[in-house]
Amino acid sequence: GAVVSQHPSWVICKSGTSVKIECRSLDFQATTMFWYRQFPKQSLMLMATSNEGSKATYEQGVEKDKFLINHASLTLSTLTVTSAHPEDSSFYICSARGGGASTGSYNEQFFGPGTRLTVL
Amino acid sequence: DAKTTQPPSMDCAEGRAANLPCNHSTISGNEYVYWYRQIHSQGPQYIIHGLKNNETNEMASLIITEDRKSSTLILPHATLRDTAVYYCIVRVGGTSYDKVIFGPGTSLSVIP
Numbered sequence: 001g002a003v004v005s006q007h008p009s010w011v012i013c014k015s016g017t018s019v020k021i022e023c024r025s026l027d028f029q030a031t032t033m034f035w036y037r038q039f040p041k042q043s044l045m046l047m048a049t050s051n052e053g054s055k056a057t058y059e060q061g062v063e064k065d066k067f068l069i070n071h072a073s074l075t076l077s078t079l080t081v082t083s084a085h086p087e088d089s090s091f092y093i094c095s096a097r098g099g100g101a102s103t104g105s106y107n108e109q110f111f112g113p114g115t116r117l118t119v120l
Numbered sequence: 121d122a123k124t125t126q127p128p129s130m131d132c133a134e135g136r137a138a139n140l141p142c143n144h145s146t147i148s149g150n151e152y153v154y155w156y157r158q159i160h161s162q163g164p165q166y167i168i169h170g171l172k173n174n175e176t177n178e179m180a181s182l183i184i185t186e187d188r189k190s191s192t193l194i195l196p197h198a199t200l201r202d203t204a205v206y207y208c209i210v211r212v213g214g215t216s217y218d219k220v221i222f223g224p225g226t227s228l229s230v231i232p
Binding site: 004006034036043044045046049091093095108109110111112113114116 | 156158161162163164165166205207219220221222223224225
């Protein structure tokens with residue numbers, strides 16, 4: 001149990017376009033989802049926290065109008081990178097918190113496999 | 121979350137035990153020590169966590185000092201697949217409000 005998936009696993013887009021990344025909790029309900037970004041040879045940086053049905057909370061320095069987060073259901077959150085530029089190229093990782101008896105770890109965070117974004 | 125200090129990198133011979141240290145001198149009484157690892161180009165993977173007692177699971181052992189100011193993650197028989205960045209994180213854990221904040225971690229290289 002406690003599987004988190006991301007789609008796509010990698011994406012290449014042209015500068016100026018928007019890209020949507022999906023994060024799904026496959027076997028549990030995620031009341032909270034987190035989005036991280038990781039540049040090469042660096043650690044993961046938390047971008048934002050989203051709770052189902054409410055607006056996301058962004059970390060300091062993260063542009064909320066550029067990184068749109070939607071958490072419309074208990075199993076799906078999306079991150080849209082709007083008007084992407086080459087400096088947005090990064091590894092984006094989501095994690096989901098929730099669960100219960102099925103996961104054996106109520107309120108723990110489970111991480112997705114990541115999405116590699118390359119903006120040309 | 122309390123801050124942790126880890127060596128930036130370590131080497132370990134394949135088949136030997138890998139001992140990864142972590143200092144967390146400002147840990148609070150209700151904070152757990154968590155370990156995650158990230159294999160290149162993958163999402164982080166939970167390894168183990170503990171409060172004050174030593175813990176063991178199928179992946180690793182966690183030794184926490186009596187004063188809880190430091191801990192050691194032990195991979196008993198390291199393999200090449202254990203090459204990864206290992207993150208030691210202290211957090212309240214399992215609550216509805218905490219979140220995992222990553223530091224730089226330790227890059228472990230398992231050498232044939």
